Amino acid sequence: MSGKADPRPAGEGTTSRTRLDRGRGALGPALELVHTGRAPTRAVLTAELGVTRATAGAVAAELEALGLIRVDARPGAAAGSQGRPSHRLSVAEDGPVALAAQVHSDGFRAALVGLGGRIVATAPGCEVVDADPAKVLGSVVAAGAELLEETGRRCVGAGLAVPSAVAEPEGLALNPLHLAWPAGAPVREIFAEQVRAAGLDGPAFAANDVNLAALAEHRHGAGRGSRDLLCVATGHRGVGGALVLDGRLHSGSSGLALEVGHLAVNPEGRPCHCGSRGCLDVEADPLALLTAAGRAPGPEMSLLKQADDLIHGQYDDPAVRTAAESLIDRLGLGLAGLVNILNPDRIILGGLHRTLLEADPDRLRAVVADRSLWGRSGGVPILPCTLDHNSLVGAAELAWQPVLDDPLGALVR
C-alpha cells in the first residue's frame, strides 16, 4: 500500500481528503454498511458510524472516488415527506468485482460478483469434474478470466467454494467425497496458482460451500440481522452446516466445525462413508429422497434438480409424499439436536432442505419443536435461504474482505 497514490484527477477532493485524515478508520466500516444494505442514506451512515456529518460526508466521498459506492446528492423526495432528503448511498453499478468459483459434484461455475452480493455475470456451469483439481480449477478460473475480459471490470481477488471441509491454515480439501479428488488436496494453493497464472489481480481464497452460503445469507439474504445463525443445506450431494456468530463464521480450531452431515438421525439407517450409520448426509440428501421415493436417479441432470423437481411436480404422488415426510422427520431430528447444543436465534435451510421446508413448513417446525428443549420453549424461526447461488456470493465475500477491512490499502496500490 503506498498511501499516497490518489486515483482521482488532480484538484478533486482536497477538502474531503483533509477531513478524511480523521475518518480513514471509518472507511471499512462505512463500506460494509453500504455493502450489506444497512446504510441506504448518508444520514443513516452518520448515525451508524457515530461520527460528525462532515466526516461521514468525507468518508462517502472517498468511497465514491474509489469507484466503490454511488452518492446520489439529489434523491427524489418521497411523496408527502418533509424537509430535504438525505444523500442516498448505493454500491457502484460499474465498480470492481470479485471472481467467484464453485465446484460441486455435478460441475462447476464461475461468476463475477460486485459489492452488495450482486452477481454481475456468470459463465455456464460445466458438467464434468475432472479427478485432477488443477484441471478443474484451471478451467473455472479461465471461464472467470473470460468474463472479466468481456466486462472490462477490475478484479479485487478470487474466492472458491468446494463441497468439502477445508482445513486451516493450509486450505486442504479434507473430504471431497462426492468428487474424485484426492483427500487432502491443497485446493487453496492450487486455486491461487491458477489465478496467478491467468494474470488476475488480488488474493485467492477457498472455503467450504455451506460455510460460504451461510456468510452470504447473513450479509445479503435470509440471515440478515441474526446474531447466532445456523445454516443447514444439502449440496448436490450430502449435507453441510455452518454457524455465523456476531457476523463471523464459526469455523472451529482448524476450519472443521459444524460437520452436521454426520449427525446420526436413524440408527438403523444406511451406512455412511464416515464409518457410522444413518447420518444426515445419507438420510436427508437428494439421493436419499430419490431412493426413498423409488425413483432411479437419471444421468441427465443434477441429483439436486431431480429431487427438487420431484417435490415441486409430484408431491401428490403418495410415494413422493411419504419419502419427503420421512426426510423432513430426519432433518427435523438433526435440527433439534443442533438447537439444543447451539441455541441459534434463526435457522436457514438451503438446497433440498429449503424445498422440503417450503413443501411442508408445519411438519418440519413441529418436529424441531417437539424434539428440542429450546425449540419447544422458544420456537426458533426456520426460514428458507433466499439468495440464488449463495455459495458463489459467499466465495466472493472472501475476496471482498480485504477491501472491506481497508478499502484504501486494498485498492490504492
Ligand SMILES: [Zn+2]
Ligand atoms: Zn456419516
